[in-house]
Amino acid sequence: MKRLVSALPLFFTAATLFAQRATPSVSPNSSPSTEDAAAAAAAATGLAGVGVACCIVYFLLIAAAIGAWIFTAIWIMRDAKSRQSENAQLVTVLGWIPFTWVIALIVHLVTRPKGNLVACPNCQKKRLEGSAVCPHCGRP
Numbered sequence: 406m407k408r409l410v411s412a413l414p415l416f417f418t419a420a421t422l423f424a425q426r427a428t429p430s431v432s433p434n435s436s437p438s439t440e441d442a443a444a445a446a447a448a449a450t451g452l453a454g455v456g457v458a459c460c461i462v463y464f465l466l467i468a469a470a471i472g473a474w475i476f477t478a479i480w481i482m483r484d485a486k487s488r489q490s491e492n493a494q495l496v497t498v499l500g501w502i503p504f505t506w507v508i509a510l511i512v513h514l515v516t517r518p519k520g521n522l523v524a525c526p527n528c529q530k531k532r533l534e535g536s537a538v539c540p541h542c543g544r545p
C-alpha cells in the first residue's frame with residue numbers, strides 16, 4: 406500500500422504529460438501524423454467513455470429486468486396460492502424460469518379465479534372472498 410501511494414505522484418505526472426501530448430498543438434513543427442494520432446487518441450478515449458456508459462446502462466437494464474422478474478415471480482406465487490388457482494403450480498414453476506415468466510404472468514392473469522382478496526380471520530393472510538377454506542391455514 407505504501408509503495409502504491411508513493412508511486413501515485415509519478416502516475417499523475419505521467420498522465421499529465423500524456424494529456425499535454427494528446428491536446429492538439431498549434432506549433433508549426435508538429436507533423437500532421439502526430440495531430441492525427443492525437444485526434445485518434447481523443448476519439449478513442451471518447452469512444453471508451455461511451456462504451457463504459459453503455460455498459461453501465463446495460464447492466465442497469467439487466468438488473469431492472471431481473472428485479473422485475475423476481476418481483477413478478479413472487480407475486481404470481483403468492484397470488485396463485487391466495488386465489489387457490491388450479492394452475493398455481495404451473496404458473497409458479499413457469500414464473501421462476503427465465504424467459505417464461507411473462508407467459509406465466511399472462512396465463513395466471515387469464516386463468517386465475519376472479520374476485521376480491523380479503524384477510525383471513527384466522528391467519529390474516531390474503532384469501533379469496535367467499536372461499537370455502539383458507540389456502541394458508543386450512544380453516545373455513
Ligand SMILES: [Zn+2]
Binds near residue numbers: 529
Ligand atoms: Zn387463514
